[in-house]
Amino acid sequence: MSSIEIQPLASYPELVEICAAWNLNEFGASEDCGLEELTSALRGIIEKDSGELALIAHYDNTPAGFALLIDCDLESHSHLKPWLASLVVARAFRGKGIGRALVAAVELAAAKRGDERLFLYSSTPDYYRPLGWQFFEDLKKEDRRFEIMSKTL
Numbered sequence: 001m002s003s004i005e006i007q008p009l010a011s012y013p014e015l016v017e018i019c020a021a022w023n024l025n026e027f028g029a030s031e032d033c034g035l036e037e038l039t040s041a042l043r044g045i046i047e048k049d050s051g052e053l054a055l056i057a058h059y060d061n062t063p064a065g066f067a068l069l070i071d072c073d074l075e076s077h078s079h080l081k082p083w084l085a086s087l088v089v090a091r092a093f094r095g096k097g098i099g100r101a102l103v104a105a106v107e108l109a110a111a112k113r114g115d116e117r118l119f120l121y122s123s124t125p126d127y128y129r130p131l132g133w134q135f136f137e138d139l140k141k142e143d144r145r146f147e148i149m150s151k152t153l
């Protein structure tokens with residue numbers, strides 16, 4: 001039977017660059033944030049003891065996706081905290097429940113440390129609604145429309 005395992009990315013530092021590349025492929029680079037900057041931001045998360053967390057999913061022992069629990073994902077909304085961010089499942093592994101497992105693992109990690117509410121922003125909010133996430137606020141960013149969502153833990 002196939003298995004999905006979610007673990008701290010800190011246990012797999014050699015996979016940080018792959019996660020940064022997945023992130024870049026899905027969400028694109030910006031002028032001041034390319035592969036090198038993303039890799040170093042992820043290294044910062046896994047090396048510091050700040051409470052922020054990066055999780056990696058393995059599907060049958062193959063790296064398949066990752067997600068973050070971070071303090072701030074939107075400078076404009078730094079009053080909201082914490083955030084589920086950078087949820088990405090590698091294309092070959094989609095539709096197997098890995099995304100849902102990563103969302104659940106981030107929620108659990110946040111609840112365990114005492115967070116009562118979690119936020120995210122997404123251009124595909126319909127993915128999160130069946131997972132118990134609710135509309136919080138509309139967001140326009142770089143001429144694109146997003147939804148800020150929240151979930152009570």
Ligand SMILES: CC(C)(COP(=O)(O)OP(=O)(O)OC[C@H]1O[C@@H](n2cnc3c(N)ncnc32)[C@H](O)[C@@H]1OP(=O)(O)O)[C@@H](O)C(=O)NCCC(=O)NCCS
Binds near residue numbers: 089090093097101
């Ligand atoms: C969105 C994403 C994380 C889903 O990962 P996944 O492992 O394929 O998702 P799961 O297998 O857990 O869930 C699949 C379910 O979600 C649904 N789904 C997938 N993408 C969806 C979307 N964009 N909108 C609505 N529903 C979606 C599928 O139809 C499927 O539904 P079903 O179980 O009723 O058949 C993955 O497609 C991805 O990495 N996309 C690119 C980055 C991204 O959009 N990240 C999230 C938004 S910020």
